[in-house]
Amino acid sequence: MRFGIVFSVMGLLLRFLGPMMLVPLGVALYYGESPFPFAVAFSVTTIVGSALSFRYSSDDREWEKREGFAIVAFGWFAAALFGSIPYMFDGVTPLNALFESMSGFTTTGATVFVDIETHSKSLLFWRSMTQWLGGMGIIMLFIAILPKLGVAGRQMFRAEAPGPKEDQLRPRIQETAKILWTVYVSISVVELLLLLSAGMSFYDACTHTFTTMACGGFSPYADSVAAFDSPLIEGIITLFMFIAGANFALHYKTLYSDKKSLLKDNEFKFYFLIVGLATILLTLVLWRDTPDSIPTSFRYAIFQVISILTTTGYATTDFNLWTDSGKVVLLAMMFIGGCAGSTAGGIKVVRLLILLKYARNELFKAIHPKAVRPIKFNGKSVPNDIMHAIISFVVIYFLIFLISSAVLSIFGMDLTSSVTASIATLGNIGPGFNVVGPMANFSTVPAIGKIVLIANMWIGRLEVFTVIVMLTPEFWKR
Amino acid sequence: MRFGIVFSVMGLLLRFLGPMMLVPLGVALYYGESPFPFAVAFSVTTIVGSALSFRYSSDDREWEKREGFAIVAFGWFAAALFGSIPYMFDGVTPLNALFESMSGFTTTGATVFVDIETHSKSLLFWRSMTQWLGGMGIIMLFIAILPKLGVAGRQMFRAEAPGPKEDQLRPRIQETAKILWTVYVSISVVELLLLLSAGMSFYDACTHTFTTMACGGFSPYADSVAAFDSPLIEGIITLFMFIAGANFALHYKTLYSDKKSLLKDNEFKFYFLIVGLATILLTLVLWRDTPDSIPTSFRYAIFQVISILTTTGYATTDFNLWTDSGKVVLLAMMFIGGCAGSTAGGIKVVRLLILLKYARNELFKAIHPKAVRPIKFNGKSVPNDIMHAIISFVVIYFLIFLISSAVLSIFGMDLTSSVTASIATLGNIGPGFNVVGPMANFSTVPAIGKIVLIANMWIGRLEVFTVIVMLTPEFWKR
Numbered sequence: 029m030r031f032g033i034v035f036s037v038m039g040l041l042l043r044f045l046g047p048m049m050l051v052p053l054g055v056a057l058y059y060g061e062s063p064f065p066f067a068v069a070f071s072v073t074t075i076v077g078s079a080l081s082f083r084y085s086s087d088d089r090e091w092e093k094r095e096g097f098a099i100v101a102f103g104w105f106a107a108a109l110f111g112s113i114p115y116m117f118d119g120v121t122p123l124n125a126l127f128e129s130m131s132g133f134t135t136t137g138a139t140v141f142v143d144i145e146t147h148s149k150s151l152l153f154w155r156s157m158t159q160w161l162g163g164m165g166i167i168m169l170f171i172a173i174l175p176k177l178g179v180a181g182r183q184m185f186r187a188e189a190p191g192p193k194e195d196q197l198r199p200r201i202q203e204t205a206k207i208l209w210t211v212y213v214s215i216s217v218v219e220l221l222l223l224l225s226a227g228m229s230f231y232d233a234c235t236h237t238f239t240t241m242a243c244g245g246f247s248p249y250a251d252s253v254a255a256f257d258s259p260l261i262e263g264i265i266t267l268f269m270f271i272a273g274a275n276f277a278l279h280y281k282t283l284y285s286d287k288k289s290l291l292k293d294n295e296f297k298f299y300f301l302i303v304g305l306a307t308i309l310l311t312l313v314l315w316r317d318t319p320d321s322i323p324t325s326f327r328y329a330i331f332q333v334i335s336i337l338t339t340t341g342y343a344t345t346d347f348n349l350w351t352d353s354g355k356v357v358l359l360a361m362m363f364i365g366g367c368a369g370s371t372a373g374g375i376k377v378v379r380l381l382i383l384l385k386y387a388r389n390e391l392f393k394a395i396h397p398k399a400v401r402p403i404k405f406n407g408k409s410v411p412n413d414i415m416h417a418i419i420s421f422v423v424i425y426f427l428i429f430l431i432s433s434a435v436l437s438i439f440g441m442d443l444t445s446s447v448t449a450s451i452a453t454l455g456n457i458g459p460g461f462n463v464v465g466p467m468a469n470f471s472t473v474p475a476i477g478k479i480v481l482i483a484n485m486w487i488g489r490l491e492v493f494t495v496i497v498m499l500t501p502e503f504w505k506r
Numbered sequence: 507m508r509f510g511i512v513f514s515v516m517g518l519l520l521r522f523l524g525p526m527m528l529v530p531l532g533v534a535l536y537y538g539e540s541p542f543p544f545a546v547a548f549s550v551t552t553i554v555g556s557a558l559s560f561r562y563s564s565d566d567r568e569w570e571k572r573e574g575f576a577i578v579a580f581g582w583f584a585a586a587l588f589g590s591i592p593y594m595f596d597g598v599t600p601l602n603a604l605f606e607s608m609s610g611f612t613t614t615g616a617t618v619f620v621d622i623e624t625h626s627k628s629l630l631f632w633r634s635m636t637q638w639l640g641g642m643g644i645i646m647l648f649i650a651i652l653p654k655l656g657v658a659g660r661q662m663f664r665a666e667a668p669g670p671k672e673d674q675l676r677p678r679i680q681e682t683a684k685i686l687w688t689v690y691v692s693i694s695v696v697e698l699l700l701l702l703s704a705g706m707s708f709y710d711a712c713t714h715t716f717t718t719m720a721c722g723g724f725s726p727y728a729d730s731v732a733a734f735d736s737p738l739i740e741g742i743i744t745l746f747m748f749i750a751g752a753n754f755a756l757h758y759k760t761l762y763s764d765k766k767s768l769l770k771d772n773e774f775k776f777y778f779l780i781v782g783l784a785t786i787l788l789t790l791v792l793w794r795d796t797p798d799s800i801p802t803s804f805r806y807a808i809f810q811v812i813s814i815l816t817t818t819g820y821a822t823t824d825f826n827l828w829t830d831s832g833k834v835v836l837l838a839m840m841f842i843g844g845c846a847g848s849t850a851g852g853i854k855v856v857r858l859l860i861l862l863k864y865a866r867n868e869l870f871k872a873i874h875p876k877a878v879r880p881i882k883f884n885g886k887s888v889p890n891d892i893m894h895a896i897i898s899f900v901v902i903y904f905l906i907f908l909i910s911s912a913v914l915s916i917f918g919m920d921l922t923s924s925v926t927a928s929i930a931t932l933g934n935i936g937p938g939f940n941v942v943g944p945m946a947n948f949s950t951v952p953a954i955g956k957i958v959l960i961a962n963m964w965i966g967r968l969e970v971f972t973v974i975v976m977l978t979p980e981f982w983k984r
């Protein structure tokens with residue numbers, strides 16, 4: 029491990045993050061709140077970033093895989109750490125500030141705020157904005173960086189990406205980033221305008237656009253999107269959660285070259301199918317189990333299915349009060365997640381789809397052991413190493429989920445809360461059930477539990493491998 | 507699919523099962539109960555078996571894989587079906603009778619009996635005895651039949667088995683069966699004698715030996731093993747559950763050739779480690795969360811850990827009343843199960859161990875993509891096809907578990923009960939939590955749920971593939 033390279037890139041990252049803090053500083057000035065927290069955070073972040081850049085030369089930029097992992101993992105952690113500074117000026121303890129900040133940059137949306145509305149508007153703006161920045165980072169990570177690191181099946185759709193080919197990453201990486209960010213920013217602007225025209229204030233429209241596009245789910249209101257009680261606003265947010273949960277490389281292609289790119293994609297089709305079936309099922313269950321009519325049940329069902337499947341985590345109703353029949357539909361969504369190349373977290377639709385095809389294939393092979401039948405995705409055979417990457421991802425994902433659930437339980441949380449808090453953080457969803465339900469918060473989790481959940485968010489957002497390789501001695505060898 | 511072969515072997519099976527029913531008939535006569543139910547069951551089973559044998563010649567005995575699967579799956583189902591006849595004479599509905607009988611032959615131990623002690627002693631004897639027969643079947647299946655069918659990693663320890671080599675199954679299959687059954691019967695006799703000398707009645711000693719050795723868990727008492735409240739009896743049963751949950755081929759080797767066979771085996775070592783760690787953890791949790799002392803906590807912990815890990819399902823305390831911290835330890839055990847080649851169900855220790863090694867290997871490969879590092883088990887590399895068989899097993903296992911949990915939830919069961927009822931039947935454990943807890947029963951499950959759970963027991967006991975291949979069109983092709 030050559031730490032020089034890692035620190036050099038982290039310096040770059042912090043020098044980018046620092047100036048971003050001037051935005052909430054402006055918001056603070058506008059609302060007559062103290063700009064001091066953001067001034068401090070801006071200064072500290074920029075100074076540390078510059079110091080790192082000054083101390084570590086960026087001459088030697090040929091990353092090995094290990095350095096790549098370290099940059100991604102430590103980079104995200106550093107963003108969360110420096111991004112937590114403003115919280116601490118608002119009476120938030122350091123652990124809670126780190127939790128909230130990690131929840132922001134990982135686009136998780138789990139909150140330790142007990143009474144959200146008591147915090148300053150500028151802080152809540154920053155909190156939403158960290159998710160938007162995190163979403164930007166994750167698109168970049170997924171489409172430009174991880175394929176280079178060979179992590180967990182991202183190669184699957186590298187061919188789809190407008191950007192880097194294996195042999196020409198360096199010159200193209202900035203170009204790819206620009207293209208994808210243009211798409212991300214453009215769709216964000218469209219959502220912002222639609223929310224404004226639906227009657228939202230500029231502040232609300234900004235914060236909700238930030239957290240929709242990032243599949244983040246933070247809201248400046250304790251009641252989340254239910255605070256507006258507007259079918260129109262819910263409709264707009266539902267549509268943009270669905271878009272944000274799909275592959276941004278495909279959005280680019282759809283917009284600029286082939287209009288049918290999304291419809292041709294196996295993952296998108298399966299994503300659409302899951303949304304459809306789950307919505308129908310949940311509508312029927314809510315209609316049966318609550319006094320609501322079919323249209324009202326449908327309104328809650330489609331919003332909640334898409335919110336949880338895309339790992340956004342907004343709520344228009346306290347689904348913790350539903351019967352277990354309704355909850356189980358959402359629970360299933362929690363274990364799926366959005367599409368690869370989106371801002372959504374979770375296991376991802378493509379992995380589930382390929383695992384199902386794999387299992388189907390093995391059943392066939394049980395009867396015809398000598399027959400050769402490759403697993404196809406988007407018309408191409410899935411190579412063996414990608415198959416292995418997907419499988420080991422799922423194995424390690426579940427292992428972390430189980431260990432995390434067990435630790436939380438052992439330290440006194442009830443089972444449902446432990447299990448859903450674990451998957452809600454590992455899948456970057458946000459709310460779970462019971463004490464971590466959508467109208468509740470994570471403030472009652474014991475300190476050790478919060479540390480576990482912070483780790484979950486970090487591990488889950490970075491596609492598991494990027495962080496978990498640190499547990500191997502090979503990672504640390506010189 | 508050539509059904510002639512299938513029916514021919516099923517005829518053989520029923521002609522073996524019929525006379526077994528004369529044993530509970532004898533018990534009925536001894537206790538002055540009506541022998542009529544068993545006389546009818548014996549007659550029907552024997553007549554149907556003979557008719558099948560008469561109608562379908564056994565000349566053409568060269569099974570293809572498909573016929574092998576069909577024989578195992580339908581054979582077990584037929585045993586459960588004909589074995590359910592005596593229950594129906596005791597006022598049990600046909601669905602409940604099939605549930606109880608399937609629970610017996612699959613050594614699950616889940617019961618729909620509301621008030622166990624109201625049933626006749628002969629019926630409860632038969633109920634326990636079906637588990638012992640099921641255990642006998644499962645050892646045979648695992649060590650002699652499944653390797654031939656190439657199912658799910660059983661090849662792993664074929665080398666260990668005293669019996670069949672790939673090219674000489676036919677002549678050796680009977681020999682292998684004899685050897686293993688001798689071991690099974692011998693260990694059973696030792697347990698019987700120990701239980702008698704610990705003060706149990708002959709009836710109790712028989713029924714509990716039957717259900718210990720099969721990792722079955724049926725007890726003629728509603729309070730299960732807690733009914734005796736004897737540390738000595740618990741100790742004996744704990745020891746024999748532990749033995750029954752280990753590989754019988756290794757028991758054979760340990761007894762007749764190499765005394766250290768068990769201690770050299772990677773799976774057994776890991777099994778021992780899991781028991782040790784889980785017992786320590788659970789002891790500490792019980793000591794913290796209940797008024798019990800450390801020794802009492804240990805007594806409950808070791809019994810319950812081994813009972814659930816080996817998928818026996820006996821209870822010496824109502825663990826449904828424990829805090830969630832204690833329950834989560836047992837829940838983890840439910841997802842592991844015993845060793846391959848034992849009478850235990852579940853995913854099995856060997857699969858977990860190899861999956862963990864696999865994940866560890868993939869982490870290594872993430873850093874050194876070109877390095878070749880095979881996965882070792884008992885000193886040998888695990889071949890690719892076995893790796894695939896293990897992975898697809900676990901994928902399909904979890905899929906069935908999730909679908910089953912969802913169906914039960916949708917039909918109105920609470921989430922904890924749905925989830926634990928699913929794993930308790932799929933893993934052939936028996937009791938779960940809440941409404942299906944150890945001191946409760948499955949009588950309140952709605953009919954559709956019972957059908958799902960019957961399927962779970964059947965699928966889980968036959969190592970998933972054997973039953974699930976039936977869902978593929980290839981299975982049914984001529």
Ligand SMILES: [K+]
Nearest residue numbers: 136244340457
């Ligand atoms: K989220």
Ligand SMILES: [K+]
Nearest residue numbers: 614722818935
């Ligand atoms: K059992």
